[in-house]
Amino acid sequence: MTDTPADDLKPSFRGDVTVELVKHTASDADVLFAARVSTIGEQSLDEMGKDPERSKGLINYLMRDRHGSPFEHNSMTFFISAPIFVFREFMRHRVGWSYNEESGRYRELHPVFYVPDESRKLVQEGRPGKYVFVEGTQAQQELVGRVMEDSYREAYESYQEMLAAGVAREVARAVLPVGLFSSMYATCNARSLMHFLGLRTQHELAKVPSFPQREIEMVGEKMETEWAKLMPLTYAAFNANGRVAP
Numbered sequence: 001m002t003d004t005p006a007d008d009l010k011p012s013f014r015g016d017v018t019v020e021l022v023k024h025t026a027s028d029a030d031v032l033f034a035a036r037v038s039t040i041g042e043q044s045l046d047e048m049g050k051d052p053e054r055s056k057g058l059i060n061y062l063m064r065d066r067h068g069s070p071f072e073h074n075s076m077t078f079f080i081s082a083p084i085f086v087f088r089e090f091m092r093h094r095v096g097w098s099y100n101e102e103s104g105r106y107r108e109l110h111p112v113f114y115v116p117d118e119s120r121k122l123v124q125e126g127r128p129g130k131y132v133f134v135e136g137t138q139a140q141q142e143l144v145g146r147v148m149e150d151s152y153r154e155a156y157e158s159y160q161e162m163l164a165a166g167v168a169r170e171v172a173r174a175v176l177p178v179g180l181f182s183s184m185y186a187t188c189n190a191r192s193l194m195h196f197l198g199l200r201t202q203h204e205l206a207k208v209p210s211f212p213q214r215e216i217e218m219v220g221e222k223m224e225t226e227w228a229k230l231m232p233l234t235y236a237a238f239n240a241n242g243r244v245a246p
């Protein structure tokens with residue numbers, strides 16, 4: 001038996017992702033006190049905020065010379081809602097990350113599915129490792145929207161049919177596609193986030209270019225916006241040093 005109200009069983013389609021910063025203890029000062037313990041021991045806390053120019057210089061030096069550990073003494077927790085194929089890529093990031101995701105065993109999965117919007121380039125040109133994406137034609141865009149929606153509807157009907165017949169959620173979910181939205185909390189620190197951003201965003205300042213899938217980049221861009229507000233000096237140093245995690 002399904003335990004979800006009838007309205008929630010109607011498939012809905014979206015082409016964006018959700019990223020919310022739900023909890024944080026993260027500031028540039030967290031980097032500074034951790035770094036200064038090297039030279040002034042327990043007095044490093046008293047030194048905070050005394051000389052902003054020196055602080056900026058120290059953060060830049062740490063970033064440039066890849067002294068990474070001072071960037072770990074902070075924490076950011078994000079709520080993320082995105083398609084399952086994004087989460088598969090996301091959870092490859094093992095170091096400095098904690099994850100908790102909604103369960104397809106313990107709850108009935110809601111029918112929210114990913115369909116790219118018009119801004120998503122549809123056609124890949126060139127060879128692997130050296131390709132570009134270009135806009136699709138109108139016909140390709142219509143095809144993608146129609147085929148995806150039809151296929152999602154059919155898959156979700158099959159899921160519902162099995163639940164209605166008493167089949168366990170963990171068995172019935174096998175028919176659901178990777179375009180289904182899931183949600184999770186992901187907690188990281190500035191160092192692990194920088195490593196993620198270096199790999200999962202494309203940026204003109206990147207010393208080492210990466211070619212991430214657009215949908216995980218959309219998540220990365222939203223996380224980056226939140227992080228930049230919390231740690232502006234660290235963020236500026238990350239960009240100034242080629243967006244390579246220290």
Ligand SMILES: Cc1cc2nc3c(=O)[nH]c(=O)nc-3n(C[C@H](O)[C@H](O)[C@H](O)COP(=O)(O)OP(=O)(O)OC[C@H]3O[C@@H](n4cnc5c(N)ncnc54)[C@H](O)[C@@H]3O)c2cc1C
Nearest residue numbers: 089092093094095096097192195198199200210211212213
């Ligand atoms: C554009 C792109 C394409 C990709 N394509 C594929 C693909 O086709 N198939 C696929 O399977 N994956 C693919 N990946 C995933 C990729 O291989 C990494 O798993 C992912 O980017 C996470 O990076 P990471 O291991 O550096 O991060 P983390 O797991 O967070 O690790 C951070 C760092 O810790 C160190 N580290 C972590 N674990 C170990 C370990 N076991 N041994 C030694 N050092 C370790 C490394 O220095 C590592 O860089 C792709 C990633 C990108 C960005």
